Amino acid sequence: MxxxxxxxxxxxxxxxxxxxxxxxxxxxxxxxxxxxxxxxxxxxxxxxxxxxxxxxxxxxASSRKSPFVDLGVVGASAASSPISGASLRTEIRLDLGGGLVIHVVRG
Missing domain, CATH: 1.10.10 (Arc Repressor Mutant, subunit A)
Structure with missing residues (x-):
């Protein structure tokens, strides 16, 4: 600039x-x-x-999509699981390029 x-x-x-x-x-x-x-x-x-x-x-730029991705609801509570008492595992992996990766695990 x-x-x-x-x-x-x-x-x-x-x-x-x-x-x-x-x-x-x-x-x-x-x-x-x-x-x-x-x-x-x-x-x-x-x-x-x-x-x-x-x-x-x-x-x-006017037709460019947003750089954000809507994942909606990620994961669910164990109470909503069809198997009572089962915990759900959720993983998100973001590859940012240049060897930089963010890996989030829940459950």
């Missing part, structure tokens, strides 16, 4: 960010080294890279 250059915040348009990211790809520098050289916040680079990649892969 906005970056600092010599103490002044610079606002860039989407097309300007596309150019910045293109220069980053051609530079053979790490994001940190490129940002240091250009006077750009690494957080802004990562944010815009994510936004622009999402916009290329997904349909227009």
């Amino acid at each position: 906005a970056s600092k250059a010599a103490g002044i915040r610079i606002r860039r348009s989407e097309s300007q960010w596309r150019e910045v990211l293109s220069r980053l790809e051609r530079s053979d520098l790490s994001v940190a080294a490129f940002c240091e050289r250009e006077g750009i916040s690494a957080a802004s680079v990562y944010r815009w890279r994510g936004l622009l990649v999402d916009s290329r892969l997904a349909p227009a």
Whole structure:
């Protein structure tokens, strides 16, 4: 979004960010080294890279589905189980990518 250059915040348009990211790809520098050289916040680079990649892969924002998935009622109480006294086991596994997995087990 906005970056600092010599103490002044610079606002860039989407097309300007596309150019910045293109220069980053051609530079053979790490994001940190490129940002240091250009006077750009690494957080802004990562944010815009994510936004622009999402916009290329997904349909227009107005037709985009919510990133949340409604699981409805997860699990049930033992009282509602058809087998009296039986406990129900519920597992949820979220693969967030990059090797990060959240695994929740109930019951």
